[in-house]
Amino acid sequence: MKNVVKPLALISSLVLAGFVGWFIANHQTTEKVSLNSEIIAKVNGKGLAKEWFIEQMKLRGGLKPGQFQTSEQKQALLDFLIRQEIVYQEAMSLGIGDDPAVAHLFKKAVIDKYTTEHLNKKLEQVKVGDSEAERYFEQNQMSYNKPARRRGAIIVAELNADDDEEARKEKLARIEKAQQAVNEMDLSTAHFGELAKIYSDDRASMYQGGVIGWFIQHPSRKYKWNQAIIDKLFELEKPGDTSEIITTDDGHYLVRLVAAENVKEKAFEQVKKGIKNQLLQAKRTQVRADFLAALAEDAEVEINQKMLAELSAISEPSKNKSNTPPAMPSVGGAQ
Known part of the structure; x- marks a missing residue:
C-alpha cells in the first residue's frame, strides 16, 4: 500500500498547489462583493469574476465548436469551480496555505508562470532558416557523410x-x-x-x-x-x-x-530537418542562459561560504571511486 499512497499524496499536492496558483492569480476579488455585471458568483462573500470564468471555459476547450453552448454546460463548469472554491477556502482556514510543502509547490508554479510569460516569448521568437542551416551543412559536411x-x-x-x-x-x-x-x-x-x-x-x-x-x-x-x-x-x-x-x-x-x-555523401535535403532542430536548440539554450544571466545581474546575492563548506553530507560516501555529480534542479524552477 505504501507504493500507492505516496504517488497519490504527490498528485493531491500538485493539484492543490496548481489550484492555489491559478486562484490567486486569476480571480481573487475583494470580500463581501455583490453580484453585478462583473461578478458571476459568490462563495462565502468572495466574488468569482466573469472574465476569469470565461478564461476557465477557454482552458477547458471552450474555443472548440460545440463547447459550452448550453446553459447546462456552463452551469456544470461553474458548479465545479464553486466546489473548488469551497475546498480552497476551507483549506486556507486550516492553515494549509502556510504548509512548507504547499509553499514550495506554489513557488515553483510562480516560477513556471513567470518563465512561460517572459522567457517562452523570447524562445518562440527564435527561428532557423533554410539558408542558415545550409551554411552550417556546408561548413560541416564531412561529419554528415x-x-x-x-x-x-x-x-x-x-x-x-x-x-x-x-x-x-x-x-x-x-x-x-x-x-x-x-x-x-x-x-x-x-x-x-x-x-x-x-x-x-x-x-x-x-x-x-x-x-x-x-x-x-x-x-x-x-x-x-x-x-x-x-x-x-x-x-x-x-x-x-x-x-x-x-x-x-x-x-x-x-x-x-x-x-x-567508399565515402557516401549526404545531400543537404536529407539532413536539413535535423540541422535546423540542432541549431534551434542551440539558439534557445543561449537565449535561456542570457535571460537568466540578465536576471542575476540585477540581483543582490550573498553566500555564507563558511557555512556551506561546513555542511555535512546527508548521504553515505559513494562506492564508486569517481566523483558523483549532485542532483540539480530543473531549468524552469525548483525540483
Missing part, C-alpha cells in the same frame, strides 16, 4: 616476448611461405581461404578465411588491431589486393582487402 569502410582479412605469425632467435626466424619463414602461397591463389577468392587455417595464429579468424571484419578510418575509432594493419588496409585499392609482410611488435602480418565501400 558516411565514412569509407574496408573489410579485411589477415594471416599472422604471432611474436611473443619470450621467443628466442630461432623461433623468430621460424615465424618469419612461415609468413614468407604464406605470402608465396597467397600469390598463387585463385584471384576469385577475396579472403585468404584455407591458407588462413594453415598459416595464421589468430584462432578467431583462421576458420573464416582470415576475415576480421569491417573497419572505418576515423580518429575516434579504436580497434584491437595494430594501427599499422588498419592503415595498410585503407591503402589497398581493390578487393583481393594483398599487402607486403608487415612486422609489428606482436607479429608478422599479411593484410588482404576483402571488400570496400
Whole structure:
C-alpha cells in the first residue's frame, strides 16, 4: 500500500498547489462583493469574476465548436469551480496555505508562470532558416557523410616476448611461405581461404578465411588491431589486393582487402530537418542562459561560504571511486 499512497499524496499536492496558483492569480476579488455585471458568483462573500470564468471555459476547450453552448454546460463548469472554491477556502482556514510543502509547490508554479510569460516569448521568437542551416551543412559536411569502410582479412605469425632467435626466424619463414602461397591463389577468392587455417595464429579468424571484419578510418575509432594493419588496409585499392609482410611488435602480418565501400555523401535535403532542430536548440539554450544571466545581474546575492563548506553530507560516501555529480534542479524552477 505504501507504493500507492505516496504517488497519490504527490498528485493531491500538485493539484492543490496548481489550484492555489491559478486562484490567486486569476480571480481573487475583494470580500463581501455583490453580484453585478462583473461578478458571476459568490462563495462565502468572495466574488468569482466573469472574465476569469470565461478564461476557465477557454482552458477547458471552450474555443472548440460545440463547447459550452448550453446553459447546462456552463452551469456544470461553474458548479465545479464553486466546489473548488469551497475546498480552497476551507483549506486556507486550516492553515494549509502556510504548509512548507504547499509553499514550495506554489513557488515553483510562480516560477513556471513567470518563465512561460517572459522567457517562452523570447524562445518562440527564435527561428532557423533554410539558408542558415545550409551554411552550417556546408561548413560541416564531412561529419554528415558516411565514412569509407574496408573489410579485411589477415594471416599472422604471432611474436611473443619470450621467443628466442630461432623461433623468430621460424615465424618469419612461415609468413614468407604464406605470402608465396597467397600469390598463387585463385584471384576469385577475396579472403585468404584455407591458407588462413594453415598459416595464421589468430584462432578467431583462421576458420573464416582470415576475415576480421569491417573497419572505418576515423580518429575516434579504436580497434584491437595494430594501427599499422588498419592503415595498410585503407591503402589497398581493390578487393583481393594483398599487402607486403608487415612486422609489428606482436607479429608478422599479411593484410588482404576483402571488400570496400567508399565515402557516401549526404545531400543537404536529407539532413536539413535535423540541422535546423540542432541549431534551434542551440539558439534557445543561449537565449535561456542570457535571460537568466540578465536576471542575476540585477540581483543582490550573498553566500555564507563558511557555512556551506561546513555542511555535512546527508548521504553515505559513494562506492564508486569517481566523483558523483549532485542532483540539480530543473531549468524552469525548483525540483
